[in-house]
Amino acid sequence: MASRGQRAADTASRVLDVAERLLQTRGYNGFSYADVAAELKLTKASLHYHYASKATMGEALITRYASRFAAALEQIDARPIDAPTKLAAYARLYAEVLRGKRMCMCGMLAAEYRTLPKPMRDAVIGFFDDNEAWLTNVLTRGREDGMLRFAGSPAETAQMIVSGLEGAMLVARPYDDMSRFQAAAGRLLENLVAPDPRRVGRITSN
Amino acid sequence: MASRGQRAADTASRVLDVAERLLQTRGYNGFSYADVAAELKLTKASLHYHYASKATMGEALITRYASRFAAALEQIDARPIDAPTKLAAYARLYAEVLRGKRMCMCGMLAAEYRTLPKPMRDAVIGFFDDNEAWLTNVLTRGREDGMLRFAGSPAETAQMIVSGLEGAMLVARPYDDMSRFQAAAGRLLENLVAPDPRRVGRITSN
DNA sequence: GTCTATAGGCAGATAGAC
DNA sequence: GTCTATCTGCCTATAGAC
Numbered sequence: 001m002a003s004r005g006q007r008a009a010d011t012a013s014r015v016l017d018v019a020e021r022l023l024q025t026r027g028y029n030g031f032s033y034a035d036v037a038a039e040l041k042l043t044k045a046s047l048h049y050h051y052a053s054k055a056t057m058g059e060a061l062i063t064r065y066a067s068r069f070a071a072a073l074e075q076i077d078a079r080p081i082d083a084p085t086k087l088a089a090y091a092r093l094y095a096e097v098l099r100g101k102r103m104c105m106c107g108m109l110a111a112e113y114r115t116l117p118k119p120m121r122d123a124v125i126g127f128f129d130d131n132e133a134w135l136t137n138v139l140t141r142g143r144e145d146g147m148l149r150f151a152g153s154p155a156e157t158a159q160m161i162v163s164g165l166e167g168a169m170l171v172a173r174p175y176d177d178m179s180r181f182q183a184a185a186g187r188l189l190e191n192l193v194a195p196d197p198r199r200v201g202r203i204t205s206n
Numbered sequence: 207m208a209s210r211g212q213r214a215a216d217t218a219s220r221v222l223d224v225a226e227r228l229l230q231t232r233g234y235n236g237f238s239y240a241d242v243a244a245e246l247k248l249t250k251a252s253l254h255y256h257y258a259s260k261a262t263m264g265e266a267l268i269t270r271y272a273s274r275f276a277a278a279l280e281q282i283d284a285r286p287i288d289a290p291t292k293l294a295a296y297a298r299l300y301a302e303v304l305r306g307k308r309m310c311m312c313g314m315l316a317a318e319y320r321t322l323p324k325p326m327r328d329a330v331i332g333f334f335d336d337n338e339a340w341l342t343n344v345l346t347r348g349r350e351d352g353m354l355r356f357a358g359s360p361a362e363t364a365q366m367i368v369s370g371l372e373g374a375m376l377v378a379r380p381y382d383d384m385s386r387f388q389a390a391a392g393r394l395l396e397n398l399v400a401p402d403p404r405r406v407g408r409i410t411s412n
Numbered sequence: 413g414t415c416t417a418t419a420g421g422c423a424g425a426t427a428g429a430c
Numbered sequence: 431g432t433c434t435a436t437c438t439g440c441c442t443a444t445a446g447a448c
Contacts (some may be wrong), residue, residue: 011431029235030321032423046432048425103317107373111309111317113380115236125380152393159377160370160390167313167373171365174319174331184366187358191397217413238441252414254443 012050014040020061024102028058028112028120055117062123065105066130069093073134083142084193087161090135091185094165098181103173107166132158139192149194157192164188218256220246226267230308234264234318234326261323268329271311272336275299279340289348290399293367296341297391300371304387309379313372338364345398355400363398370394 009017018039022031033044033054051057076089097104106127113121135158142148150157168184215223224245228237239250239260257263282295303310312333319327341364348354356363374390 026321027233027235027318029233030318033425034422042431043433044424045426045434049431052425054424107376108317110376110380111314112233112236115232121380128377128380150393151396152389156389156393159386160374160393163373163377163386163390164366164370164394165373166376167369167371168366170313170316170372170376171334171369174316174327174334180365180369183358183362184369187356187362187366188370190357239443240440248413249415250442251416251444255413258443260442 011040011042011046015042015047015050015057016061016064019057020065020105021102023058023061024097024105024108027108029115055120058117058120059123062105062109062120062127066123066127069127070130073131083138083145083147084189086138086142087135087148087189087192090138090161091165091189094169094185095178095181098169098172098178101173101176104166104169107169110166111170128162131162135161142192147194148192150192161188217246217248217252221248221253221256221263222267222270225263226271226311227308229264229267230303230311230314233314235321261326264323264326265329268311268315268326268333272329272333275333276336279337289344289351289353290395292344292348293341293354293395293398296344296367297371297395300375300391301384301387304375304378304384307379307382310372310375313375316372317376334368337368341367348398353400354398356398367394 015036018036019031022035033047036042037044037047047057051060072093073090076086079089081089094104106124109116109120109124110128113124116124132155136154139148139150139154139157143150143154165185165188168181168188172178172181172184221242224242225237228241239253242248243250243253253263257266278299279296282292285295287295300310312330315322315326315330316334319330322330338361342360345354345356345360345363349356349360371391371394374387374394378384378387378390
């Protein structure tokens with residue numbers, strides 16, 4: 001059938017594209033409907049047709065972001081790679097966000113957490129939970145087959161990785177310096193890799 | 207001299223006290239003069255007498271916060287303790303902020319960095335630079351006398367510590383869970399302590 | 413120093429024409 | 431779907447009386 005396909009993304013998703021960038025660079029309380037509308041050459045009223053309230057738009061933003069992230073994690077799982085390489089690929093997801101001069105959306109929202117409407121809060125928590133669950137799985141298997149070595153539980157270690165990478169993004173952004181992130185992320189993960197076998201790839205590319 | 211002493215803090219500093227808490231919990235773009243005025247039972251106009259603009263108030267907030275932090279670091283240096291214990295004391299400074307359900311002021315401002323006036327941006331960078339300089343010194347001496355062991359430069363490791371602790375606060379706050387911070391911070395620092403000598407204190411208290 | 417009053421602008425949101 | 435027009439409320443900031 002067809003009708004029109006997806007040649008040009010529909011307005012609703014282009015709205016999210018612009019709002020997403022503003023959210024990740026300026027924060028939820030740092031951009032307005034007027035900002036998004038101006039960039040798309042629409043009116044504020046038109047935006048309200050697509051997203052009745054800013055809170056609704058915020059929920060849609062997190063949902064889409066979390067879905068993309070989840071898809072990226074599935075992509076990593078689809079590749080036949082060992083645990084250390086999976087962790088490196090995971091860190092690379094963060095590096096790519098930072099390369100676009102953006103903060104992780106949910107890291108940004110974590111800072112503003114107390115100002116967010118409840119549905120957005122829950123979605124932020126859900127994002128971190130999902131990430132930690134994935135990491136916990138990788139860490140558990142990696143330790144089992146001897147590729148990883150770390151003290152404490154896999155769940156605790158997953159929390160440390162998530163918060164370590166979020167913090168590395170947070171601090172690197174004011175300096176506008178990717179190498180700060182690379183150094184912190186690399187140091188964070190290299191402590192987890194068992195020293196025995198010959199390692200293949202670097203923790204972070206570029 | 208004398209006149210009145212400091213019995214009740216003067217209005218200017220009580221303004222900063224309230225604004226500081228709002229900034230650390232809601233972010234710079236998440237509170238207003240009206241919020242501060244209401245809490246102190248003053249009018250917005252009175253606040254403008256003490257701080258002509260919100261940007262001016264913001265600068266004063268960072269300056270005072272950074273001074274306090276610097277004083278706390280001097281306190282640590284005044285004690286006759288080894289490098290691992292200094293690092294533990296450093297992490298405890300962050301833990302105390304988090305216990306008050308606050309984010310590190312400059313971590314919060316790092317998230318909102320792109321929306322800040324230039325003087326505030328510079329002050330945020332200065333805070334991180336000072337912290338990393340202090341840590342770099344501790345790390346350098348600690349490695350020299352064999353109490354610490356880490357790969358990479360002291361400066362890089364200092365960056366990892368700062369960003370790791372900032373991230374641990376950032377993520378722990380939505381969960382309102384101190385133990386998340388304690389776990390991440392503890393894991394972060396224990397990788398730096400040389401295994402040889404008998405260790406004394408835990409990384410974080412409480 | 414603190415107030416009342418107000419300016420001038422921008423926020424999120426709605427009504428209703430096209 | 432997008433528009434014009436408008437509402438209400440909050441924002442930062444200022445003028446000027448007390």
